[in-house]
Amino acid sequence: MGSNLSAPVPVFAKECTKLNEKFNDCSDKWYKGEFLKGESTENPCSFLFQEFAQCVNVALLLKDFKSIEEFQEGDLPDDINEFIQENDIKFDIADRGGFDKK
Numbered sequence: 001m002g003s004n005l006s007a008p009v010p011v012f013a014k015e016c017t018k019l020n021e022k023f024n025d026c027s028d029k030w031y032k033g034e035f036l037k038g039e040s041t042e043n044p045c046s047f048l049f050q051e052f053a054q055c056v057n058v059a060l061l062l063k064d065f066k067s068i069e070e071f072q073e074g075d076l077p078d079d080i081n082e083f084i085q086e087n088d089i090k091f092d093i094a095d096r097g098g099f100d101k102k
Contacts (some may be wrong), residue, residue, distance in 0.1 A: 015089050020099035023048040055089060062091050 005019070009078040028044035034040035054077050061076065068076075077083035 013056045015057040015059060015091050016052055019048070019052040019087060023052050034071050051087070053082075054083065055087065058083065059091065 023045055026048055027043060030040065030043055030045055035043075038056075054075070057071060057075050058077070058080055060067060061071070061080075083089075
C-alpha cells in the first residue's frame, strides 16, 4: 500500500487537485525510483509543490479566507491572472474581473 508524500487537497481548494496530483505523481516516481535506491536525496519535484501551494494560497485569497497583506513574498504567483490561465484553474467564485497584487 503506497502513501502520498503531500497532504490531501483541502475541500476549499478542490480547484488545485490537478496540481496536487502532478506533485504526488512526480514525488512518488522520484521516491521509489531514486531516493529509496540512494541515488538522490533532493526532490526534483519541489517546484510542483510550490505551484500547488501557490494555487491553495490563491484560493484562500479569492475566497476571502486571507487578505493580500497576509501573504509573504513568494506565497502567491507574480501574476495571479496568468497563473490561473496557465494552469487552467477554474475557481468556484463569482467573477472578480482579474487581480492585481500591487
